[in-house]
Structures are given as structure tokens and as C-alpha cells.
Amino acid sequence: MDKIITAGKPIRCRAAIARKAGEPLVIEEVMVAPPETGEVRIKIICTSLCYSDITFLKLKDPPAFFPRILGHESVGVVESVGDGVTEVAEGDTVIPIFLPDCAQCGDCTSKKSNLCSTFPFKVSPWMHDGSSRFTDIKGETLYHFLFVSSFAEYTVVHMANVTKIDPVIPPNRACLLSCGVSTGVGAAWRSANVEAGSTVAIFGLGSIGLGVAEGARLCGATKIIGIDVNPEKFEVGKRFGVTDFVDSRSCGEKRLSEIITEMTGGGADYCFECVGKASLVEEAYASCRKGWGKTVVLGVDKPGAQLTLSSFEVLHRGKALLGSLFGGLKPKSDIPILIKRYINKELELDKFVTHEVSFEDINKAIDLLVEGKSLRCVVWMDK
Ligand SMILES: [Zn+2]
Numbered sequence: 006m007d008k009i010i011t012a013g014k015p016i017r018c019r020a021a022i023a024r025k026a027g028e029p030l031v032i033e034e035v036m037v038a039p040p041e042t043g044e045v046r047i048k049i050i051c052t053s054l055c056y057s058d059i060t061f062l063k064l065k066d067p068p069a070f071f072p073r074i075l076g077h078e079s080v081g082v083v084e085s086v087g088d089g090v091t092e093v094a095e096g097d098t099v100i101p102i103f104l105p106d107c108a109q110c111g112d113c114t115s116k117k118s119n120l121c122s123t124f125p126f127k128v129s130p131w132m133h134d135g136s137s138r139f140t141d142i143k144g145e146t147l148y149h150f151l152f153v154s155s156f157a158e159y160t161v162v163h164m165a166n167v168t169k170i171d172p173v174i175p176p177n178r179a180c181l182l183s184c185g186v187s188t189g190v191g192a193a194w195r196s197a198n199v200e201a202g203s204t205v206a207i208f209g210l211g212s213i214g215l216g217v218a219e220g221a222r223l224c225g226a227t228k229i230i231g232i233d234v235n236p237e238k239f240e241v242g243k244r245f246g247v248t249d250f251v252d253s254r255s256c257g258e259k260r261l262s263e264i265i266t267e268m269t270g271g272g273a274d275y276c277f278e279c280v281g282k283a284s285l286v287e288e289a290y291a292s293c294r295k296g297w298g299k300t301v302v303l304g305v306d307k308p309g310a311q312l313t314l315s316s317f318e319v320l321h322r323g324k325a326l327l328g329s330l331f332g333g334l335k336p337k338s339d340i341p342i343l344i345k346r347y348i349n350k351e352l353e354l355d356k357f358v359t360h361e362v363s364f365e366d367i368n369k370a371i372d373l374l375v376e377g378k379s380l381r382c383v384v385w386m387d388k
């Protein structure tokens with residue numbers, strides 16, 4: 006049978022649409038336009054859920070928009086390419102990543118930055134050119150999400166948001182590298198550059214915090230302290246390299262930072278805030294060691310939230326505080342390294358996948374994450 010040519014034509018396929026805030030996704034037929042200049046159309050193999058999908062499903066007002074195709078952790082195969090695309094071709098396995106990497110601007114060519122200036126990261130409901138490639142069957146425009154929109158059988162992504170990968174890694178592991186797990190692992194490896202023998206304190210043991218633990222373990226940290234409001238997280242954390250646990254609800258009279266300072270004999274070498282709370286960033290900063298301590302901020306706080314730090318302490322204690330988007334990773338050069346480390350059985354991705362469902366059951370995957378039952382639930386488009 007002749008192969009059906011789809012390149013250059015719109016594709017009709019299924020997508021899970023967020024129609025209204027807080028309501029279950031609706032699987033509908035949609036039209037996916039061909040890729041424009043510099044873009045590719047990707048057949049999604051599988052996608053996993055990250056908490057940001059839920060946050061944007063629950064939000065009623067901008068930056069939330071409806072109707073929208075959510076999803077930003079995935080892996081797929083290039084179906085067709087737009088004009089000017091030379092980096093990938095039809096049939097290549099790729100990971101779409103929300104953080105752009107044009108590989109050419111001053112930031113993308115610098116080892117010191119992963120914040121592209123040509124395509125600055127923003128939480129936009131459009132492609133980079135301010136338009137959409139999706140319409141529903143009635144012709145109504147559907148919004149994009151984080152330049153990826155992977156809750157669809159086909160999606161269009163700009164090359165700045167596409168990383169070509171070696172298909173040797175199974176798809177249900179590759180998709181994890183698009184967001185949460187990479188962010189955590191990268192924060193320990195790239196942003197903090199954790200050294201062997203160091204002490205690490207992780208504030209919040211959700212999937213990003215567990216990713217940090219995995220990254221710190223890979224870097225050879227010897228003491229990895231997990232801090233959470235839920236003591237059940239310690240058992241989970243142990244599997245990811247957490248060696249000590251602090252239940253932040255039972256600190257008594259003491260500040261969390263006093264407890265961490267005592268446990269580490271003067272402060273942790275590296276602290277990671279993975280919750281998104283200004284007061285916890287301050288506590289993490291106070292928990293790291295004078296002279297060389299480094300605090301990395303990964304949590305997403307409410308817009309407008311402010312930090313309060315004593316300038317006396319900043320001057321006299323010599324510590325560093327830095328923010329880390331996507332764990333400081335440069336998608337096109339660092340993701341292939343993480344894949345190699347997975348293949349070499351160093352980076353353990355398998356333990357992050359707690360559930361797998363078919364596309365029809367995508368709302369089940371949402372419930373599992375909301376109820377705190379899953380770390381990562383993989384949704385297969387074809388099974
Ligand atoms: Zn760039």
C-alpha cells in the first residue's frame with residue numbers, strides 16, 4: 006500500500022482539550038496545520054503529566070486560556086518539517102522542550118546561560134510568532150501551551166523548542182526529560198554543580214525535589230536531607246538517595262534553618278527550594294553554609310511575591326542565591342548527555358514512572374497526580 010502523504014496538508018487527529026477551568030479534558034477531533042518556517046510537526050508517541058499542566062487547568066484567568074491543548078512533557082517522531090529546517094528530518098525522534106534553545110544567540114552559545122534571547126521563554130498561549138496551529142472541528146482557534154501542547158496525537162513545535170535524541174531510550178523514559186525530572190537533576194548537576202562528598206538540603210520532596218535528590222546522588226553527595234510536611238515522603242525519598250529527613254511540621258520552637266545547620270555542622274553546602282514559597286527560599290538561604298553555601302530556587306511562587314533578606318547577612322556570610330529554569334540545562338547539548346547516563350545505568354529514570362495509561366484515560370492520569378498518588382504517569386497515544 007502506498008504511504009499516505011500528509012506533509013504540507015492539515016492533519017485531522019485527536020487531542021485532549023481543556024475547555025473550561027477545573028473541568029476534565031475532552032478528547033475531540035482537531036485540525037493541526039502544517040509547520041511554518043522553522044517549525045516541525047511531530048507525531049506524539051507518549052506524554053507524561055507535570056504539575057504545571059494541572060495548575061493551568063485549574064486557573065480561571067490569564068496566564069490561563071481556554072480552549073487550550075495542555076501537555077509539555079513528551080517524545081515523538083517528526084512527521085514533516087517547515088521551510089528552513091535542516092537540524093531534523095522526517096522520522097527523527099525528538100523531545101519538545103518548553104525552554105527555547107536557538108543554539109545561535111549570545112546566551113545559547115555561552116556555557117553560562119540557558120536563557121535564549123532570540124526566543125525568550127514566556128508563558129504564552131501562542132507559537133513564537135503569535136499564532137496557533139490548532140483549530141477544533143468547528144474552526145475555532147485552540148491555544149498552545151508552553152510552545153509544546155503534547156496532549157494531542159500531532160503537534161507543531163518551533164525548532165528552538167525541539168531536541169533530537171537517540172531513539173535507543175524507551176519513549177516512556179525519554180518523555181520524562183522534557184521538564185520535571187530534568188529540572189531537578191539539572192539543578193544539582195548544572196546550576197549548583199554539587200561536588201562529591203557534599204551536603205545537600207532539599208525543601209519539598211515532590212517530583213522536582215526527588216529529581217534534585219537523584220542529581221545530587223549522581224554527583225556523589227554524601228548527606229542528602231529531604232524536608233517536607235508529609236513524613237511519608239521519607240520512604241519515597243530513600244529510593245532517590247535521600248539519607249535524612251526533616252518533618253517541617255514538627256520543628257517545635259526551632260526554625261527549620263537551625264535544625265539544618267545543626268544536622269550539617271554549620272549549614273548545608275547546597276540548598277534547593279522546590280516548593281515555590283518566598284519564606285521557604287529565605288529559610289533555605291539561612292540553612293546554607295557561610296563562605297560557599299549556594300541556594301538554588303526551583304519552585305514557582307505567585308506572581309509579585311517578594312523575598313526579604315538581611316543585607317548585613319548577605320555581605321557577611323558570602324553565600325550565593327540563584328534561580329534555575331529547567332535546572333540550568335541547555336536542552337540541545339545537555340539532554341543527550343542525560344540520555345547517555347541513563348543508558349549507562351547511572352541516571353535512574355525508571356523509578357519516576359509510577360503509572361501508565363492510554364490516551365482515553367488521560368483524566369485518570371490527572372486525578373492520580375492531583376491526589377498525590379503518582380510521581381509520573383505516562384500517557385500512551387497509541388495504546
Ligand atoms: Zn538563543
Ligand SMILES: [Zn+2]
Nearest residue numbers: 055057184185
Ligand atoms: Zn513541567
